[in-house]
Amino acid sequence: MAGWQIAMSYASFTNLPASTRSVGVGRTLPARVGKNRLAALLALAASTEFLLITVAAYFAAILYHRLILGQVLVSPDPAKYIQESLLIATLELLVSIALGQYSRILTQPRHMFLWSGASSVFLAFSFFLSTIFVLKISEEYSRATVIAQAVSVLLAVLGTRAIWFSLLQPAIAAGLIDARRIVLIGDQGHCLQFSVRAMGTGIRTIHSFDFPTVRTDASVPALPDAAQALLDARQLVANCRPLRADDIVILPSEADVPSALALASALSDLPVDVHVLPVGSIDLMAVSRITQFGDMVTMRIFQCPLDPFNRAIKRAFDVAAAIAGLIMVSPLFVIVALAIKLDSRGPVFFRQTRHGYNNEPIRVLKFRSMTVMEDGDNFSPVTRHDPRVTRLGRLLRQTNVDELPQLFNVLAGDMSLVGPRPHATAQNEVFVELISSFSRRHNVKPGITGWAQVNGYRGETDTLEKMQRRVEHDLYYIDNWSLLLDLKIILMTFFSRKVYWNAY
Structure with missing residues (x-):
């Protein structure tokens, strides 16, 4: 959106530059400390899963031949399955990263996080079987070996994710790890309530700004609405930029809802996710989903439990x-x-x-x-x-x-x-x-x-x-x-x- 368009749509905002405050419950942290710590832990979790998948796939193949088939004296070369095991682990890692599964540990319940791991194993083995078929090396691979590896890899993934879930979720809830750093815009009382509720999920409020209000000081000369709106928008963006937040959450009151879109458009200049949550609707939004309904977009509150x-x-x-x-x-x-x-x-x-x-x-x-x-x-x-x-x-x-x-x-x-x-x-x-x-x-x-x-x-x-x-x-x-x-x-x-x- 061009600057003059932002100014015109933002003109519904009033002329007083927003004051800023820090939300009392949100401590000010060095930029990206909590986020980098979480990223490092998720990377460690992915690396651990990769290693265990490789080990599980390799030993499943070797033990199948030695224990099930009894091929102790004529067992395959131990190095034979190393490349295949690394390929399986790599495919599973790529699938998990592509689907954003590791980051969902912050938002999904345990059973959904584990189910996503099972689906990644299924996709990884689908790609694996396609690969060995295309490369014409499937003749050296028995079906029973693939099944043994699939079962062992599935158990390794479920076990690893269950352990990491049990370790990370309590740490996030206790405030030891910051999942996301946010800036709030709105009435300070509403910001405080939102900050307290978000803290339990590792979301930390690093700063808050007042929603622009009507100018009441007659001693300060007023600018035309469009010019003042553009000035306010630029000032708010400038105040938010050095904070290096992950998200900005706008908490408009009922009267401010029509202006929230224009404010969000102005904040789009920042490399952050911008959210709008009308005051009093947090419980409603918690059970709703934005969905396509014909050629319209609606907010679906409840849905039929099973499709x-x-x-x-x-x-x-x-x-x-x-x-x-x-x-x-x-x-x-x-x-x-x-x-x-x-x-x-x-x-x-x-x-x-x-x-x-x-x-x-x-x-x-x-x-x-x-x-x-x-x-x-x-x-x-x-x-x-x-x-x-x-x-x-x-x-x-x-x-x-x-x-x-x-x-x-x-x-x-x-x-x-x-x-x-x-x-x-x-x-x-x-x-x-x-x-x-x-x-x-x-x-x-x-x-x-x-x-x-x-x-x-x-x-x-x-x-x-x-x-x-x-x-x-x-x-x-x-x-x-x-x-x-x-x-x-x-x-x-x-x-x-x-x-x-x-x-x-």
């Missing part, structure tokens, strides 16, 4: 795992069915109406563990030492065996292996009036197990706080779904003690 592709992946996994699970536990089904018939009168299975995907009613199948068959409005939650629970039923509930018939619900498409646990309809009708986001639990299919359950939030919900904590965990799962998270929850279901808390 069609991810729904297909999750469904395929559910069907395969449910079939495998039913085959493995079929002998247990027979034993439990006979035990229920011998323990108390009544049917083996119990069906109860619950809310499923999109609040649609579903019939959930369980092994009968009580002497009653309550459903609908007649339902009352199970309590500790509940006399309605049979002797065998208490054991079934404590071990979660009573939930196994829900594998049939998974095959039928009413449920998923992992998701928010479905509540009885009577419970839903009570809590939907008390917790505003309660119904959002039903934006995905309910699950046999879930993130809330493996974290100990199952069983009786006799207080509003208990249900709120359960809902918070369910919404976390919905907003952060991945296939790796599903696998993690399934493993925790088998091995975590928290799964059995409040099981009665």
Whole structure:
């Protein structure tokens, strides 16, 4: 944008040059000290990953031939796989750098950071196989060797990234490492609030400037609006330039929003990222994404948790795992069915109406563990030492065996292996009036197990706080779904003690 255009659009700003202050919570650091330290650590992390991938790929090939094939006396030359291992490590490094994966350790949750590592391994081996095919050296490479190397490299990448994530995130949160250095422009009270909130993620405020305000001093001669606007813009750019910040964040009030774009255009002369965050919208922006909508750009606040592709992946996994699970536990089904018939009168299975995907009613199948068959409005939650629970039923509930018939619900498409646990309809009708986001639990299919359950939030919900904590965990799962998270929850279901808390 030309200077006169900036001046004209910036004319809505008033005539008093902005005063400057340092935000109290943000310490002034030597330029680039924190940023260089973080860059060095990320480079060290990438180098460590490169080295471990090389070692893992090399020894996977050598050990496969010596231990699996038993070729101790006629094993391949140890130097044979050195070049291939270095090529694999180089390809993985280039993919990770090209996709900006190392820098995402600052913004991604752990499971997403690990998932990005797994995707880089997949791409690296795709390029590797293409390379050895083009160079016509694939005949010397067995498929089993490639598989062994891929598995070992994947474990090396996941292990390395998990360790670095555990080391860097606490250091950033404690202020030992500065991820980014920012300058704030806006009301000083709003700047202080933003600075405190940003500090926990390693973002340090090094200076703040007042948003230009209306001139009230009549003793100072006023310039024409356009000229004064251009002068203010140049002065603000000059004040920001020696600070060498990574980002500038404009925090306009409601009245200043129309002028924020012009101010951002003026600041584009600086080699920094310029952000605009209207005051009071930080929580709104935290859950929103800028997206293309037809020929327009909108701010999407919420989205459907799973797109069609991810729904297909999750469904395929559910069907395969449910079939495998039913085959493995079929002998247990027979034993439990006979035990229920011998323990108390009544049917083996119990069906109860619950809310499923999109609040649609579903019939959930369980092994009968009580002497009653309550459903609908007649339902009352199970309590500790509940006399309605049979002797065998208490054991079934404590071990979660009573939930196994829900594998049939998974095959039928009413449920998923992992998701928010479905509540009885009577419970839903009570809590939907008390917790505003309660119904959002039903934006995905309910699950046999879930993130809330493996974290100990199952069983009786006799207080509003208990249900709120359960809902918070369910919404976390919905907003952060991945296939790796599903696998993690399934493993925790088998091995975590928290799964059995409040099981009665």
